[in-house]
Amino acid sequence: xxxxxxxxxxxxxxxxxxxxxxxxxxxxxxxxxxxxxxxxxxxxxxxxxxxxxxxxxxxxxxxxxxxxxxxxxxxxxxxxxxxxxxxxxxxxxxxxxxxxxxxxxxxxxxxxxxxxxxxxxxxxxxxxxxxxxx
Amino acid sequence: xxxxxxxxxxxxxxxxxxxxxxxxxxxxxxxxxxxxxxxxxxxxxxxxxxxxxxxxxxxxxxxxxxxxxxxxxxxxxxxxxxxxxxxxxxxxxxxxxxxxxxxxxxxxxxxxxxxxxxxxxxxxxxxxxxxxxxxxxxxxxxxxxxxxxxxxxxxxxxxxxxxxxxxxxxxxxxxxxxxxxxxx
Numbered sequence: 001x002x003x004x005x006x007x008x009x010x011x012x013x014x015x016x017x018x019x020x021x022x023x024x025x026x027x028x029x030x031x032x033x034x035x036x037x038x039x040x041x042x043x044x045x046x047x048x049x050x051x052x053x054x055x056x057x058x059x060x061x062x063x064x065x066x067x068x069x070x071x072x073x074x075x076x077x078x079x080x081x082x083x084x085x086x087x088x089x090x091x092x093x094x095x096x097x098x099x100x101x102x103x104x105x106x107x108x109x110x111x112x113x114x115x116x117x118x119x120x121x122x123x124x125x126x127x128x129x130x131x132x133x134x
Numbered sequence: 135x136x137x138x139x140x141x142x143x144x145x146x147x148x149x150x151x152x153x154x155x156x157x158x159x160x161x162x163x164x165x166x167x168x169x170x171x172x173x174x175x176x177x178x179x180x181x182x183x184x185x186x187x188x189x190x191x192x193x194x195x196x197x198x199x200x201x202x203x204x205x206x207x208x209x210x211x212x213x214x215x216x217x218x219x220x221x222x223x224x225x226x227x228x229x230x231x232x233x234x235x236x237x238x239x240x241x242x243x244x245x246x247x248x249x250x251x252x253x254x255x256x257x258x259x260x261x262x263x264x265x266x267x268x269x270x271x272x273x274x275x276x277x278x279x280x281x282x283x284x285x286x287x288x289x290x291x292x293x294x295x296x297x298x299x300x301x302x303x304x305x306x307x308x309x310x311x312x313x314x315x316x317x318x
Contacts, residue, residue, distance in 0.1 A: 028208045063201065063222045064215070077162065080182075093182060095202070115201035116225040118184045121159050121318070126182055126202050 032097060033111045034131035036066045041109075044071030044083040044092040048125055051117035052090065062114040068133060069094070070109040073102050081110065081130070089122020094130040102132065109133040156189035158241070158278060158315035165198050165311050169304040176210055176303070178203040185313045187280070189241055192233045194251060196311070199226050218293050219258055227257035229264075236270060244272045251282055260291045281312040 040062070047069055051058045069092055071083035079099055083092040094110045102108050112127030163183030169176040180203045185196035200221035205211040215221040231253015240247050251268040254261050268282035285306040288295060295303050 026207070026209060030205065030208045030211055059222070059225050063225055078181075080162075095182070095204075113201065115199040115221075118182075118197050118199060118226070120184050120186060120195070120197055121161060124161065124182075124184065126199050128202055128204070 030097075030129060032129045032131040033066045033113060036111065038068035038111055039065045041068040041070075044069050044125075045085040047092060048085045048087075048090045048117070048123050051125055052119060052123040055117060055119060059116055063116045065114055066111060067114050067127075068109055068111045069127065070107065073104050073106050073108055075104055076102070081108070083108075083110070087122070090124070091122070092125045092127060094127040096130045100130075100132050156241070157318055158187040158189060159318045160185040160196075160313040160315045163196060163198075163311065163313040165203075165309065167203075167307050167309045169307050171302055171304050173302045176205070178205045178211075178214065180204070183311070183313070185315070187233070187313075187315060189236070189238070192236065194229070194231050194233050194253065196229045196313070197226055200257070201225065218288070218295070224258050227255065229253055229255050231264075233268065241270065241272055241278050242276075244274050244276070246271050255286070258291045258293055262286075262290055278315040278317075279313060280315065281310070283308065283310050285309065 047062075047067075050061075069083065071085065071092065074082045074084035074091060076082070076099065079096045081094045081096065081100060081102055083094065085091060094112050109132070110127065110130050111133050112130035115126040115128050117123055117125045161184050162181055163185050165180045165183050167178055180198050182202045183196055183198040185194070187194045200219045201215055203211070203214065205214065231251055233249050233251055235249040236247055247270040249268045249270060250265065252263070252265040255264050264284055264286070266282050266284040268280060270278065270280045272278050285308050287306055288303065289305075
């Protein structure tokens with residue numbers, strides 16, 4: 001009788017625990033990369049140059065990876081910080097979940113998940129889930 | 135003297151050469167899609183679509199990076215990238231086509247212009263022809279925007295949906311595209 005009760009309680013606890021875990025996992029929001037370790041650290045200029053020279057190799061090297069990119073803030077558009085590279089149409093567009101506290105013209109380091117590049121109107125590398133590196 | 139005349143002639147013709155090609159570009163176009171089923175609604179948004187529209191040839195191109203789609207739930211975003219779209223293997227979706235029914239010079243005058251857009255949509259390594267109605271709008275300040283809606287079937291693009299979640303994902307995914315163009 002006692003064993004049965006213990007078993008029942010255990011099964012119930014597991015079911016509730018599993019349910020809570022499943023529910024929380026299902027509703028988990030998209031987190032930024034603040035707590036992630038970058039696989040590469042490089043300048044915006046170098047990153048864009050790599051994509052402009054060999055897009056396929058850069059796709060394999062960077063897409064889905066968390067990388068740290070440094071550069072000068074060219075402009076801020078909504079939740080996006082656009083890093084300059086020295087070539088007007090070549091930029092790195094970093095998307096945050098809210099507009100970050102950075103100023104145009106300042107030098108910053110940004111961590112984010114690389115989404116790849118659109119090479120059409122110049123070359124624009126896009127980064128998602130960005131966080132400012134203090 | 136001959137060279138000088140040629141240079142003067144070229145300089146005089148240059149402005150005409152520039153106006154002959156009417157090129158419009160956008161870098162922060164929005165592409166949203168939604169999957170509506172009785173079980174759950176899934177929506178995602180990408181605000182970083184690039185587009186080039188050449189109003190002289192009516193060629194229209196737009197490109198989005200798959201990994202730049204934002205979901206409300208992390209799990210959906212992860213499954214979308216890793217299981218369905220395989221975004222490291224197929225990083226972008228591209229549309230290349232023509233706009234039909236837009237009169238030459240229309241984008242210089244305020245108004246709403248209906249057009250037909252036909253072209254090839256490539257994603258997940260598969261190319262399909264799509265045709266949809268599009269609307270170009272020129273506001274009083276001369277700002278040009280364009281939008282269109284169409285729907286796609288995941289199976290047409292060889293996107294495999296596991297049996298366990300097949301009722302959670304719609305057979306037809308509604309896609310909405312909106313671009314704000316600047317003349318370049």
